[in-house]
Amino acid sequence: MAKRRKNIDESQKLELLQRMEAGENVSKLASEVGISRQRLYEWRDQFRIHGSLKSRRRGRPPRSTAGRDEVSAQPHGTANVQEPQEKALTKAKRxxxxxxxxxxxxxxxxxxxxxxxxxxxxxxxxxxxxxxxxxxxxxxx
Missing domain, CATH: 1.20.5 (Single alpha-helices involved in coiled-coils or other helix-helix interfaces)
Structure with missing residues (x-):
């Protein structure tokens, strides 16, 4: 197995996902980079849901600088998730x-x-x- 990396930047993750979608063997791809297959699938799911691969910290989300009225107008995370879901829906319909x-x-x-x-x-x-x-x-x- 290849030496394990601690940080893989977003562009490298996108490249790995493109190779994965192109049909490369996921196990070999994961071994090449030194990560688990599950991690590749997690990145794929995160990209499909959120539209990006920027690492998301665990715990409490950062405080919003927007006013209280704007925050209460939308349910938490709706704006971030809706657009990628619409893209996924359009792709599925196609x-x-x-x-x-x-x-x-x-x-x-x-x-x-x-x-x-x-x-x-x-x-x-x-x-x-x-x-x-x-x-x-x-x-x-």
Missing amino acids: RIKELEQKVGQQQLDLDFFREALRHFEEDRRLSNAPGETRSSGSLKK
Whole structure:
């Protein structure tokens, strides 16, 4: 396993996530950097939810410099989470649309092949009817 790093900056995290999304083996990627696979998945989830990878300190959030009226107008964290969630929703809707188009194309292909099979079986049935000449096999005996 590679030597463990204490701090990985945001640009390096983004690069790792891009490689992860491109299909690289997550275990090998984590081992290369010296972190756990779980950490990569945590970063991915944090990026999807919050839209950034800046480290979030545990504990009490910093005091807001905004006035009391502004703070009470919005539930805690709504403004920060809403935009990335909207982006994720838009991305999900786009993916759903792509998949629906793919299913539609597959249905067209399925209908085409069913019809072709029906024609093939009908021609075969007609050629096997009484009085029709059957296709002959090999003429060798």
